[in-house]
Amino acid sequence: MIATVVFLALVGLLVVWFIGIYNGLVRLRNLVKEGWSGIDVQLKRRADLIPNLVETVKEYMGHEREVLSKVTELRAQTMGAREVGEKSRLEGALSRSLANLFAVAEGYPDLKANQNFLDLQNQLSEIEEQIQLARRYYNGTVRNLNIKIESFPSNIVAGTFKFTQAEFFDIEDDADREVPKVEF
Numbered sequence: 001m002i003a004t005v006v007f008l009a010l011v012g013l014l015v016v017w018f019i020g021i022y023n024g025l026v027r028l029r030n031l032v033k034e035g036w037s038g039i040d041v042q043l044k045r046r047a048d049l050i051p052n053l054v055e056t057v058k059e060y061m062g063h064e065r066e067v068l069s070k071v072t073e074l075r076a077q078t079m080g081a082r083e084v085g086e087k088s089r090l091e092g093a094l095s096r097s098l099a100n101l102f103a104v105a106e107g108y109p110d111l112k113a114n115q116n117f118l119d120l121q122n123q124l125s126e127i128e129e130q131i132q133l134a135r136r137y138y139n140g141t142v143r144n145l146n147i148k149i150e151s152f153p154s155n156i157v158a159g160t161f162k163f164t165q166a167e168f169f170d171i172e173d174d175a176d177r178e179v180p181k182v183e184f
Contacts, residue, residue, distance in 0.1 A: 021157040028145040032166045035138030036084070039169060042131040043078065043091060049127065050075045050098075053120045057101065060111040067104050071097045084167040092171055098124070135169050142166040 054068050061068065074094040081087040102121070105111050112118075146165045149158040157163075 018157060021154045022161065025145070025148055025154065025158055025161070025163050028141065028148055029163065029166075031141040032138070032145050035134070035141045036169075038134040039131065039138050042127060042134050043087070046124065046127045046131065047075050047079055049120060049123055053101075053117075053124065056114065056116050056120060057105060057111065060108045060114070061104065064104055067097075067101050071101055084169055088169050088171070095128075139168050142168050 050071060054072055057064075058068055071094070074090060074097050078087065078090040078094055081090050105117070145163075148154050149163050149165055
């Protein structure tokens, strides 16, 4: 009788432990989804700002069509990307292309003095800061989930319920790791 009670108590503790680990993994997986949603919102805000920026710049930079079309093309590609790695790669290329656009804009004093352009530049700067914060939050939640999935004994529960590691939102190009210098 006592052996049965002890056995049932151990099984009960094991079930509670198993449920606790499972719920922790679900919580972390949802935090990763929340973090990705935050990045996605900021990237959408930036993507919505780009057509206004291109239109403003287009008036002044008629013969710089290649720069403008590259920004527009990359914007369209980033809007269609669904996977974290692909989105990360395309967003890095878009950031480089925007930096190139601002560098080319340096040669147009009238454009640099345009209030609309200055407002768009400030908005873009704010959005870039928000993307940075959202990326940091997302990568932190990915780190926590991945550690939990790899750590013993939670790796047993993760394997049983097919929890998979999430992908970091990385900077692919080492040049992107440097702070861009844009002066107006």
